[in-house]
Amino acid sequence: MSEVxxxxxxxxxAEEARARVRFEEEVLELSDQVYRVARRLVSTxxxxxxxxxxxxxxxxxxxxxxxxxxxxxxxxxxILTNLNIDRGRREQRSPATQPLEEGxxxxxxxxxxxxxxxxxxxxxxxxxxxxIVQALAEVPHDFRDVIVLVDIGDFTYQxxxxxxxxxxxxxxSRLHRGxxxxxxxxxxxxxxxxG
Amino acid sequence: MVYMGSDPCAKxxxxxxxxxxxxxxxxxxxxxxxxxxxxxxxxxxYKFEETLRRYVRQAVVEEMPxxxxxxxxxxxxPL
Ligand SMILES: [Zn+2]
Numbered sequence: 328m329s330e331v332x333x334x335x336x337x338x339x340x341a342e343e344a345r346a347r348v349r350f351e352e353e354v355l356e357l358s359d360q361v362y363r364v365a366r367r368l369v370s371t372x373x374x375x376x377x378x379x380x381x382x383x384x385x386x387x388x389x390x391x392x393x394x395x396x397x398x399x400x401x402x403x404x405x406i407l408t409n410l411n412i413d414r415g416r417r418e419q420r421s422p423a424t425q426p427l428e429e430g431x432x433x434x435x436x437x438x439x440x441x442x443x444x445x446x447x448x449x450x451x452x453x454x455x456x457x458x459i460v461q462a463l464a465e466v467p468h469d470f471r472d473v474i475v476l477v478d479i480g481d482f483t484y485q486x487x488x489x490x491x492x493x494x495x496x497x498x499x500s501r502l503h504r505g506x507x508x509x510x511x512x513x514x515x516x517x518x519x520x521x522g
Numbered sequence: 523m524v525y526m527g528s529d530p531c532a533k534x535x536x537x538x539x540x541x542x543x544x545x546x547x548x549x550x551x552x553x554x555x556x557x558x559x560x561x562x563x564x565x566x567x568y569k570f571e572e573t574l575r576r577y578v579r580q581a582v583v584e585e586m587p588x589x590x591x592x593x594x595x596x597x598x599x600p601l
Contacts, residue, residue, distance in 0.1 A: 344601070351598050358594055362586035376590050383594045431538045435570045447570040451577045459581040478579060503539050509578075 350390050354383070357403055364404065364480045368411050368472065370464060378414070382407045398489075404480065405490045408472060428507035429514075437514040454517055462512035470505030473498055530557050534564045538571055 361382060366375040385406050393402050438450045466474065476487045477498075484502075488495040526533045537554045540546050546554065558565050 347599060348601070355591075355594060355598075358591060359586055362590065363583050366584045367582055372584075372587075376587070376593075379586075379590060380593060380597065383597050387597055387599060430532075430535050431571065432535050432567045434574070435567045447566055448573050450570060451573045454577070454581075456581040459578055463578070463582055478575065479583065499545075502543075506539060510574075 346395075347390060350393065350395075351387060353399055354386050354403060357400060358383070360400070360480060361403065361407060364475050365407060365411070367463060367475045367479060368408070378407065378411055381410050385410065398486065401482070401486045401489050404476065404482070405492075408476075408490055411472075428504055428511050431507060431510070433507070434510035434514045438517065441517075454513060458513065458516040462509055462516050465512045466505055466508050470501050470508055473501040474505045474509065477502055526553060526557060531561065531564055534558070534561070535567070538568060541568070542572060542575070 362375065362379050365378045369375050369378055386403055438453060442453060472491060473487055476482045476490060484495050484498045488498045534554060534557050537546060537550060541554050558568060
């Protein structure tokens with residue numbers, strides 16, 4: 328068509344505006360989940376708030392790069408983790424050595440040795456909330472990112488792989504090692520201090 | 523068939539995470555479950571891990587400040 332038809336044009340603009348409003352509403356509905364994950368990716372509440380705001384500013388700006396019908400959560404969390412990696416890697420002094428994790432029974436064995444045998448649920452209750460938050464913060468970024476996405480964000484391995492742009496095998500190995508590192512940190516925080 | 527080998531509890535320990543993540547094959551599940559049925563040592567530790575995961579999740583989840591929600595809404599494209 329050689330001429331632009333004003334009505335078609337106006338209709339197109341109105342449709343785009345509606346699609347955009349819908350997109351923004353859907354993205355905003357995910358904000359609780361985004362904050363929960365963001366909060367554990369960074370150390371302070373202020374950083375988490377900044378990160379979430381940056382994520383939303385970028386998501387709203389680049390809404391055209393989202394393909395309707397695809398996984399919106401994964402798309403949004405990819406923005407979040409990319410922004411976090413961009414800023415986080417600047418501040419992070421990379422630890423020269425990764426903590427050496429123990430086996431998966433390690434934490435239980437330590438707690439049991441420390442407090443005698445009791446019900447499994449009671450053993451868990453010996454860990455305080457602060458100790459758990461602190462122990463998770465001690466887990467190196469690469470491992471923690473995966474733990475937070477899978478265990479707090481409820482993402483599948485496949486989604487976590489897509490979000491972090493790493494192979495699914497890497498997701499699994501980082502998740503398994505990361506959880507062991509977390510348990511070692513918890514063992515040190517609880518038994519280490521009191522003993 | 524997966525063979526538990528000479529140290530079945532060590533093998534069972536290795537299967538703990540994939541077991542709880544539902545990543546094992548049917549054969550592997552059958553083997554882990556058969557061992558758990560007869561081994562109180564491993565059963566206690568599996569139970570502990572399950573409880574621990576729930577407990578950790580509860581401990582680290584922090585809800586979003588309500589003002590932040592308003593700030594995010596303010597970032598929307600003006601109509
Ligand atoms: Zn056993």
